[in-house]
Amino acid sequence: xxxxxxxxxxxxxxxxxxxxxxxxxxxxxxxxxxxxxxxxxxxxxxxxxxxxxxxxxxxxxxxxxxxxxxxxxxxxxxxxxxxxxxxxxxxxxxxxxxxxxxxxxxxxxxxxxxxxxxxxxxxxxxxxxxxxxxxxxxxxxxxxxxxxxxxxxxxxxxxxxxxxxxxxxxxxxxxxxxxxxxxxxxxxxxxxxxxxxxxxxxxxxxxxxxxxxxxxxxxxxxxxxxxxxxxxxxxxxxxxxxxxxxxxxxxxxxxxxxxxxxxxxxxxxxxxxxxxxxxxxxxxxxxxxxxxxxxxxxxxxxxxxxxxxxxxxxxxxxxxxxxxxxxxxxxxxxxxxxxxxxxxxxxxxxxxxxxxxxxxxxxxxxxxxxxxxxxxxxxxxxxxxxxxxxxxxxxxxxxxxxxxxxxxxxxxxxxxxxxxxxxxxxxxxxxxxxxxxxxxxxxxxxxxxxxxxxxxxxxxxxxxxxxxxxxx
Amino acid sequence: xxxxxxxxxxxxxxxxxxxxxxxxxxxxxxxxxxxxxxxxxxxxxxxxxxxxxxxxxxxxxxxxxxxxxxxxxxxxxxxxxxxxxxxxxxxxxxxxxxxxxxxxxxxxxxxxxxxxxxxxxxxxxxxxxxxxxxxxxxxxxxxxxxxxxxxxxxxxxxxxxxxxxxxxxxxxxxxxxxxxxxxxxxxxxxxxxxxxxxxxxxxxxxxxxxxxxxxxxxxxxxxxxxxxxxxxxxxxxxxxxxxxxxxxxxxxxxxxxxxxxxxxxxxxxxxxxxxxxxxxxxxxxxxxxxxxxxxxxxxxxxxxxxxxxxxxxxxxxxxxxxxxxxxxxxxxxxxxxxxxxxxxxxxxxxxxxxxxxxxxxxxxxxxxxxxxxxxxxxxxxxxxxxxxxxxxxxxxxxxxxxxxxx
Ligand SMILES: Cc1cc2nc3c(=O)[nH]c(=O)nc-3n(C[C@H](O)[C@H](O)[C@H](O)COP(=O)(O)OP(=O)(O)OC[C@H]3O[C@@H](n4cnc5c(N)ncnc54)[C@H](O)[C@@H]3O)c2cc1C
Ligand SMILES: Cc1cc2nc3c(=O)[nH]c(=O)nc-3n(C[C@H](O)[C@H](O)[C@H](O)COP(=O)(O)OP(=O)(O)OC[C@H]3O[C@@H](n4cnc5c(N)ncnc54)[C@H](O)[C@@H]3O)c2cc1C
Numbered sequence: 001x002x003x004x005x006x007x008x009x010x011x012x013x014x015x016x017x018x019x020x021x022x023x024x025x026x027x028x029x030x031x032x033x034x035x036x037x038x039x040x041x042x043x044x045x046x047x048x049x050x051x052x053x054x055x056x057x058x059x060x061x062x063x064x065x066x067x068x069x070x071x072x073x074x075x076x077x078x079x080x081x082x083x084x085x086x087x088x089x090x091x092x093x094x095x096x097x098x099x100x101x102x103x104x105x106x107x108x109x110x111x112x113x114x115x116x117x118x119x120x121x122x123x124x125x126x127x128x129x130x131x132x133x134x135x136x137x138x139x140x141x142x143x144x145x146x147x148x149x150x151x152x153x154x155x156x157x158x159x160x161x162x163x164x165x166x167x168x169x170x171x172x173x174x175x176x177x178x179x180x181x182x183x184x185x186x187x188x189x190x191x192x193x194x195x196x197x198x199x200x201x202x203x204x205x206x207x208x209x210x211x212x213x214x215x216x217x218x219x220x221x222x223x224x225x226x227x228x229x230x231x232x233x234x235x236x237x238x239x240x241x242x243x244x245x246x247x248x249x250x251x252x253x254x255x256x257x258x259x260x261x262x263x264x265x266x267x268x269x270x271x272x273x274x275x276x277x278x279x280x281x282x283x284x285x286x287x288x289x290x291x292x293x294x295x296x297x298x299x300x301x302x303x304x305x306x307x308x309x310x311x312x313x314x315x316x317x318x319x320x321x322x323x324x325x326x327x328x329x330x331x332x333x334x335x336x337x338x339x340x341x342x343x344x345x346x347x348x349x350x351x352x353x354x355x356x357x358x359x360x361x362x363x364x365x366x367x368x369x370x371x372x373x374x375x376x377x378x379x380x381x382x383x384x385x386x387x388x389x390x391x392x393x394x395x396x397x398x399x400x401x402x403x404x405x406x407x408x409x410x411x412x413x414x415x416x417x418x419x420x421x422x423x424x425x426x427x428x429x430x431x432x433x434x435x436x437x438x439x440x441x442x443x444x445x446x447x448x449x450x451x452x453x454x455x456x457x458x459x460x461x462x463x464x465x466x467x468x469x470x471x472x
Numbered sequence: 473x474x475x476x477x478x479x480x481x482x483x484x485x486x487x488x489x490x491x492x493x494x495x496x497x498x499x500x501x502x503x504x505x506x507x508x509x510x511x512x513x514x515x516x517x518x519x520x521x522x523x524x525x526x527x528x529x530x531x532x533x534x535x536x537x538x539x540x541x542x543x544x545x546x547x548x549x550x551x552x553x554x555x556x557x558x559x560x561x562x563x564x565x566x567x568x569x570x571x572x573x574x575x576x577x578x579x580x581x582x583x584x585x586x587x588x589x590x591x592x593x594x595x596x597x598x599x600x601x602x603x604x605x606x607x608x609x610x611x612x613x614x615x616x617x618x619x620x621x622x623x624x625x626x627x628x629x630x631x632x633x634x635x636x637x638x639x640x641x642x643x644x645x646x647x648x649x650x651x652x653x654x655x656x657x658x659x660x661x662x663x664x665x666x667x668x669x670x671x672x673x674x675x676x677x678x679x680x681x682x683x684x685x686x687x688x689x690x691x692x693x694x695x696x697x698x699x700x701x702x703x704x705x706x707x708x709x710x711x712x713x714x715x716x717x718x719x720x721x722x723x724x725x726x727x728x729x730x731x732x733x734x735x736x737x738x739x740x741x742x743x744x745x746x747x748x749x750x751x752x753x754x755x756x757x758x759x760x761x762x763x764x765x766x767x768x769x770x771x772x773x774x775x776x777x778x779x780x781x782x783x784x785x786x787x788x789x790x791x792x793x794x795x796x797x798x799x800x801x802x803x804x805x806x807x808x809x810x811x812x813x814x815x816x817x818x819x820x821x822x823x824x825x826x827x828x829x830x831x832x833x834x835x836x837x838x839x840x841x842x843x844x845x846x847x848x849x850x851x852x853x854x855x856x857x858x859x860x861x862x863x864x865x866x867x868x869x870x871x872x873x874x875x876x877x878x
Contacts, residue, residue, distance in 0.1 A: 292689060298598050320594045406573070407572055415553075441603075454609075455593060456607070460613070468620070
């Protein structure tokens, strides 16, 4: 049901006609902003992305938790946007088919010092307007998590913490934005930007794109773009987080998100179920100089396994399905850096470090407000057509298990990726969708094809054949 | 819900052989479920010869056809494009396919679901996540089933039989083999094969060498390797094939609560290829990743006899068996249980090379059997005959197999 206006470009010169707003960066934040602006039919909006797909930066490689914001810095912009964004995203997910599981979190105390910190964390949660936390004694804790390693002294239960599919979230926003009239320009890295008093000129290798208003949602590169426009407010220091994804058979070992008690040294390593039915172990926290260092390391993986063995000893006995690393856009500031520059009709959305997935919809509303303050006439509101995304969650029946669906279209009963039970029908749909994948990784994020325990041993070639056939 | 007499899950050599024998023996309705579009299992995508017997060696695809035709001719129903998903009762499976979900109840189930190679992630090889990182299974299918382009310079991780198959396939696809890399000090294949690859194929073999990192964004640009002596080099390549290191496809077995063998991670079976779940048997690579196709076929035929007994007598002698364990440096032994009437020979793996080892089989300190071998090499088959099983005390402790020099 692509609307006739849906525009996604990947090559060729960018359009000449100036846009009202250009959003640079199609991560979860940029896509959320573009989606918010798609509610304003008067506006011509461009979403400009360096890579060949949406959500290929930090937004594809995080811990996929929909936070309550219970442990944010009270009074910060981040605390407010996480709190609001979390509620908004939960509602949006329900209407759009984005898998979410409200599994709740347990902050597990492993020594007296951590145990003593739990009541303080409960108070902090209250200051963040989160009142549902509860202290658990060891008996209650082990009853909830029978596979937890020995020696835990207690826990703080945060029932609202949820897990979500990060890929579907970004893709849902982008799809709705594009169907609502936003032009998505992929393969368009903005190399330089200037403002001449009325128009921004964004120089890309596909030519110059002009816009009256500019939103910088370039994630790790937001500081670079900011400098091009003369601002030196912050520097992004990528903080790498490596994660291990365990086999589906590990899913039965854990019911909640098992969080460490935060210390001065950072948030520490967690164990969390994923909506796809795996278990995550991670992340590390390593400050680096290189914004491309999304590689895993032997040391990082060894550290994670050692910590995982303490938290959930049986976990490390299970097979590993995948390993990945994401880079948090950390800055020298202890809050988001969302700044309006009215004279330049420019907004910086920087330092969206470790909560941007959760806060995305609230960030988008906040930025929309700032655009209006910067003098943009938003015009009337019109709801863009709702989207319904394929549900990749483990709790939903797969298409191949739904008799009506397969009866109507046997392609949904023809499995290609066996580990994740992905049918030819789902792959076909993804390849024909509003924002089709340009790589096998993009196809995997949309369908889970090749995301399972065999990582393509059985299905890799067949999936590739379907992909190459569709791309011609 | 539909009823059949025997349901075979997996239409590879093991499953097809079992089905052919069962149908011929008059087991009643015998149905094979194969999730791929064609039956035959791994041989479907192994264009090389070496399947079947020495006297009658066939290419993989020819062997796959032969076994499929034999099963069908014997009266088995081979259904392709149908996956067994889960259990819905003691001998009831849920399935799906283009015809939609279905529930099938059988009087006996044979699991013949095969194995896969561990991926790069499962082997914990660090680095970036570029394209061009494959296992042999994917490589074989890419080249032999789909004629896909696989890159131009490949590094092969491993130096066992399947690694040499991968090297051959890489070259058949028009790419160069930059090197084969093994952590061990020697190749784990026949001397003739290693020699041939080195001389005729001009494939450099890096022994005592570990892959420490994958490099490149978008497409693989190289792999970093470290020699035991600490030297590190980068091999420039756009493709890397991770070979060997098979794990059983035990999903159905595990979902069914079938006991797993701690050594192989496949379902634990005794010499009748019975699992811990009454009426459920297992054969082939799911038991011992990975042996020859001929062995899977022998097991399929053997299991067929035991299935017939189960169908007529209905007795499940699982508890009459005791575990068989392999002690280090032995890695595993299959079958991993024994009853006194078992006749099926055993296969083992060792973690270190052994010269003229003596395998000693003992129970509760009582030596049951000693067997001398010429050599044993990691990643290659070690065999142990089954003549000693009659001396096992079914009420005794575990039977231990260890290496002695005497
Ligand atoms: C290990 C880890 C765990 C995390 N866990 C969570 C969690 O559990 N819950 C949560 O809510 N958040 C979590 N986060 C944070 C969350 O992932 C980020 O806050 C969020 O993804 C940031 O989105 P973004 O759109 O700002 O950045 P990105 O996703 O990085 O998007 C920026 C985009 O801009 C593009 N771009 C950059 N420069 C240019 C240019 N010059 N021209 C054009 N395009 C450009 C990039 O290609 C990229 O696509 C985690 C992060 C990490 C690293
Ligand atoms: C690259 C390679 C080269 C080889 N070369 C040789 C050689 O030259 N000579 C030789 O003798 N042996 C060779 N082998 C070994 C040989 O292929 C195996 O021994 C043999 O295939 C084992 O047969 P099997 O039936 O146990 O398993 P497989 O052949 O793996 O078959 C298992 C089948 O079960 C199906 N299946 C799995 N789960 C389900 C489910 N839930 N529902 C429905 N169907 C399912 C799979 O799709 C598959 O078709 C090679 C193996 C490899 C990987």
